Amino acid sequence: MIILAIETSCDDTGIALLKIKTKKAKGKSELKILSNVVSSQVKLHAKYGGVWPFLAQREHKKNLPIVFEKARKEAKNPKVDLIAATSGPGLEPCLWSGVNFANHLAAKLMRPIIPVNHVEAHIIANFIGDIGSKILNLKSLFPAVCLVVSGGHTQLILMKDIGKYKILGETRDDAAGECFDKTARILGLGYPGGPAIAAQAAKFKIENLKFKIKLPRPMIHHKNYDFSFSGLKTAVFYDYKTREPEIRKSKDYIREMAKEIQQSIIDVLIAKTLKVAKDFKAKNIILGGGVAANEKLRREFKRLSLKEKLTLLMPAKEFCTDNAVMIAAAAYFNWLKGKKGLKEIKADANLRIR
Secondary structure (H helix, E strand, C coil): CEEEEEECCCCEEEEEEEEEEEECCCCEEEEEEEEEEEEECHHHHHCCCCCCHHHHHHHHHHHHHHHHHHHHHHCCCCCCCEEEEEEECCCHHHHHHHHHHHHHHHHHHCCCEEEEEHHHHHHHHHHCCCHHHCHHHHHHHCCEEEEEECCCCEEEEEEEECCEEEEEEEECCCCHHHHHHHHHHHCCCCCCHHHHHHHHHHCCCHHHCCCCCCCCCCCCCCCCCCECCHHHHHHHHHHHHHCCHHHHCCHHHHHHHHHHHHHHHHHHHHHHHHHHHHHCCCCEEEEECHHHHCHHHHHHHHHHHHHCCCEEECCCHHHCCCCHHHHHHHHHHHHHCCCCCECCCCCCCCCCCC
């Protein structure tokens, strides 16, 4: 089976071709990536400090035919059996770019389309490698606690099986990735904020602890599983404004503040995730989303998961950020569960995982 997948939920135009070889006797499938092409719009949106949906839509329309031809050429133009496309959640103008392209392609090739939930795809990104080649062993992972954390999402999800989810907690305002972007803008570090904050935090040295910055850990001790990061952004803003101009612009202040921003977000994400795992007696934690590429977050999750005797799954960094490989994988695993392909699909910017 050859799956062609399209991803345009935000500002990355992604197309991938995935080849599936199923060995029914052994209950295994080999997922081989034939091509994975992503065209990023980061530089275009950087001057605005975030993504402008209709500008992103224009770029998707321009990039999709180019990315498609490149992906097809890299894969040596295989015969496609199934088309997959992100139907939501995401920025609606961006989603429609990919959905319309997929619908047109499905009609031209006379192939069915499977609509893919973007959040679920971030979870299934964990199954692209070795685990994905051992389908029967996936059953041993459930129930699992999934933390999907990105620029648009911060959710804790109880996963009972592929296609069976329950949202236990989510952000009440800013997503974690959005908080990184906004605090980076305050510090003048540019967009995207996550990598910029991480880079400055990595340069911080404990002996340079001059300002004794201490930020809140929002909702870390609340009994529920929700998040809130707008207060953290506000705390950074007020601290920044109380400093003298020469201090605000100093390397020592920026690095110390970046270190504290990053640590505050990490502390909250980990504490809430471990609380869910304990309360629901889950032995497995699954990470997904662009923020899951943060090296400090990955290290601390590894350390604490080992301490708590929990199994931790994290996607390869290249599959944390938006890409079409995870869309293809999600379509395949849903197809295995009996999900039917459609002649045409629609976009739903507010699509929920369930």
